[in-house]
Amino acid sequence: MTEIFDRYLSYLKETDASTHTVSGYRKDLRAFSEWYRDTYGEEPEPEKMTSIDLREYQSWMRNVKGLKPNTVNRRMKAVKSWLSWCVDRGLAPRLPDFPRGVPEAKGAPEALDRVEVNRLLREVEKEGNARDAALVRLMLSCGLRVSEAVTLQVEDVDVGERHGVIVVRNGKGGKYREAPVPPAARKAIREWLAVREKKHPGSPWLFPGACPEKHLTACAAWRVVKKYAWKARIPDLHPHTLRHTCATNMLRAGANLVEVASVLGHARLDTTAVYTKPSMAELARAAERGEV
Template sequence: MSETFDRYFSHLKDTGSSAHTVSGYRKDLLAFASWYRGTFGEDPEPEKITSIDLREYQGWMRNVKGLKPNTVNRRMKAVKSWLSWCVNQGLAPRLPDFPKGVPEARRAPQALERAEVNRLLREVEREGDPRDAALIRLMLSCGLRVSEAVSLRLEDVDVGERHGVIVVRSGKGGKYREVPVPPAARRALREWLAVREKKYPRSPWLFPGATDDRPLTPGAAWRIVKKYAWKARISDLHPHTLRHTCATNMLRSGANLVEVASVLGHARLDSTAVYTRPSVADLARAVERGEA
């Protein structure tokens, strides 16, 4: 089994999967192997695994371990991917039938409350670093992903006092889009551009990294955001939280789904519609209002 798993993980690496993805699949498949050995007293040889085994594994995760639906579905997906590869390699005669995925109670992605946004921006203003202010504003006001923000070149930025457009040339899936820049973000960008022109005259990047010829890395950019989140006493801030906050604020201000989808670069409206779902905080307020 160890050799089969190792060959599969090598296949994932060879086909471009990230180290994070490979690590996740490894953990999920080892969990399945552990359950299989404990249940049947032998290794999970791919040719022996049946649809009944898969249903029992799913049921064990749900009813005995009490795992969340997304964890159950993710582990089943890892097993299915591995078994599909085994079939293609001739290690199993066919792919067994998999049970339906466990329905997930989906809510809106995590977004900052207004008070949290104010605390974050207050700390940014106190620090007085124009680069950090411009970087955070691009994610919070324009909905850019971290990777999109650090990939911007000078030629992608057109901002003045009364106009502003950011060109994202390689968004998710290689999509091109133009994003309007609102007033506060325009002001932050202009202030950073004035400083940047003197500090990095030869760099083509909006946010230069350790050397002029390289941009700031996504990891470095996110550490900057986390620094201000810590100062503002905001816990569990994730890489997409500022983007989620931008989308949520646009919808609450009256923007429609098509407009928000265009800003975020979503190809499908159902990707944007998740922001219309109530958050845990929204549900808590609703319950409080309805309490007798």
């Protein structure tokens, strides 16, 4: 990738963008850079970029590569963010017109069903690792993002026999929120706190990393989730699926959108409303019931 891309990615890091965000933008901009070189035989320079180039890139992704709409839109968003940064710094005279985004057929986010949840928790319990149990429960029962779970400090956790609150001081977009902790999660966290005090005295983090001064990384937490998913025979499980499962279970149990949005830290109710959409499995069952 060219120096101008590297400068933009450095800017993202300086704005406290998450490691996941920076990594995603790097991959998407690299894909654009490779397409541009293969198509025009030169490096993508921001001052030369035209609306025609952008339409061609979108068309190539859709019709030649056959990428899904959300992938096409995500990559175009990365290019637009980069070019906007270039314009702000005088590296390009103007922002070219971007083509309309590709319509997406959005369904409900993928969530685990009850049988899968039980298989996953069974494997966690069999392993007997108090840290892993607390980590999985924070995502599955409290709806925390993996990045939010690993950056919790001990002082952010207040759990007892009959009460429990988690303070997320720096959620997505820097938002602060407090999330309730239900009974099973409270038990898992209390058990981990008892073990943690002996293993990592003096560390401020709820989940210390290899170096007690630093917290467990998101990648390490992801590996924890993937390990139990593999044992539970749940392929391609992503840690975010646990957050989706938490939201779906709350709605199915009778919680309203405002309550679920507050737990998850959503600023807009339409973000939470996606969990009310039927899954493909539910649609398939409905179609079977209606088949003549």
